[in-house]
Amino acid sequence: MFDFLKGSIMLIVMLSHTSGLFDFMQGQETLIGNYNPLVLVLYIFTYILGVASMPIMFILSGYGFRKTTLKKCLKKQCKTLLIPYIVSMFLVAIVKFFFLCFVTRNIHSSLEEASRSFINILLGYSAASPNWFLLALIIGNLIFNQLLNLLEGKKLLLVVLMIACAGWYLSLGRPVPFCLSQGFIATLYIYVGYFSKKKKFFVTNNTLRKKVLIILGTFLFSMVLKGFGDDLNMAHCVYTLGPISIIGNIIISMGYIYIFLLLNRFNSFLITQIRRIGRYSFYVLCIHSIELKSFGEIIQDRFVQNWTGSLLLRNLIQFGVRAVAVILATYTFVKFKRKIMVRIPKFNKPILQKEHKA
Numbered sequence: 001m002f003d004f005l006k007g008s009i010m011l012i013v014m015l016s017h018t019s020g021l022f023d024f025m026q027g028q029e030t031l032i033g034n035y036n037p038l039v040l041v042l043y044i045f046t047y048i049l050g051v052a053s054m055p056i057m058f059i060l061s062g063y064g065f066r067k068t069t070l071k072k073c074l075k076k077q078c079k080t081l082l083i084p085y086i087v088s089m090f091l092v093a094i095v096k097f098f099f100l101c102f103v104t105r106n107i108h109s110s111l112e113e114a115s116r117s118f119i120n121i122l123l124g125y126s127a128a129s130p131n132w133f134l135l136a137l138i139i140g141n142l143i144f145n146q147l148l149n150l151l152e153g154k155k156l157l158l159v160v161l162m163i164a165c166a167g168w169y170l171s172l173g174r175p176v177p178f179c180l181s182q183g184f185i186a187t188l189y190i191y192v193g194y195f196s197k198k199k200k201f202f203v204t205n206n207t208l209r210k211k212v213l214i215i216l217g218t219f220l221f222s223m224v225l226k227g228f229g230d231d232l233n234m235a236h237c238v239y240t241l242g243p244i245s246i247i248g249n250i251i252i253s254m255g256y257i258y259i260f261l262l263l264n265r266f267n268s269f270l271i272t273q274i275r276r277i278g279r280y281s282f283y284v285l286c287i288h289s290i291e292l293k294s295f296g297e298i299i300q301d302r303f304v305q306n307w308t309g310s311l312l313l314r315n316l317i318q319f320g321v322r323a324v325a326v327i328l329a330t331y332t333f334v335k336f337k338r339k340i341m342v343r344i345p346k347f348n349k350p351i352l353q354k355e356h357k358a
């Protein structure tokens with residue numbers, strides 16, 4: 001249902017992690033004067049949808065959320081989110097160590113740098129890895145599940161809002177470990193996704209007039225919020241308008257989800273491939289995190305420093321090579337996983353278990 005949207009967000013995440021793509025130290029006039037129009041289009045697309053991308057992912061996670069006991073919820077979070085996070089953490093450290101050994105020929109400095117990355121990811125600092133999303137989702141799911149078991153109606157909404165505000169307050173000081181700030185805020189987005197499904201918000205048949213109003217309203221509200229200086233970056237705990245940014249992006253996120261559901265009705269080779277990426281978005285995120293933090297950033301920085309040609313070509317090469325590599329690695333892993341599951345009696349059934357989705 002949401003594969004096209006999730007696939008688009010995964011591409012935006014990889015695009016936004018392209019080194020030197022946009023120099024935010026430049027003014028708008030310099031930016032427009034120096035960059036190819038195509039890059040400006042990518043900038044606008046990334047800026048508009050990219051800001052709401054993480055709230056959207058949390059809302060989509062809430063859409064598929066099911067209430068259960070604390071024990072079952074904790075077990076599920078460990079199995080589906082925490083273990084992949086830990087595995088990714090170890091892989092980042094191992095791959096980075098061997099990569100640096102190959103590049104620098106210095107075992108001591110390579111071990112030191114790999115250990116630093118390992119500790120930062122272990123402590124759950126959001127800037128240490130794109131996989132911060134998994135930790136925040138674990139915290140958000142656990143909190144929301146308990147609230148669902150204890151509260152309902154307006155009391156539930158009030159407490160969820162208070163927890164989100166507490167998450168924002170935590171973001172004002174020094175970086176908080178284990179993505180606690182993002183996890184508290186994620187509780188609100190999970191709540192929105194959960195009740196969007198309950199109220200059948202995305203499956204209601206609307207008239208053409210109402211669809212147009214939703215689309216125009218989404219873009220208009222987004223521009224108004226930007227006009228007031230809104231910027232939301234959950235990875236770096238940036239909420240320029242405070243709780244207004246957090247709550248305002250709910251409206252924007254819901255609008256974008258609705259728009260992509262309308263676009264999802266179209267079929268083409270490109271849309272089909274983006275849907276496929278979205279279907280495996282969980283794996284794409286994990287593999288991208290390993291790629292980026294183990295060697296991707298280092299290679300990109302050196303590439304940018306030594307590049308003397310077109311900025312557009314440089315950015316396309318960086319993004320294209322990395323995106324293709326991550327996607328191919330994802331498909332290879334999924335194919336290998338399926339073969340392993342078939343060989344295990346527990347999973348050897350006519351229909352394999354559904355692939356995990358982010």
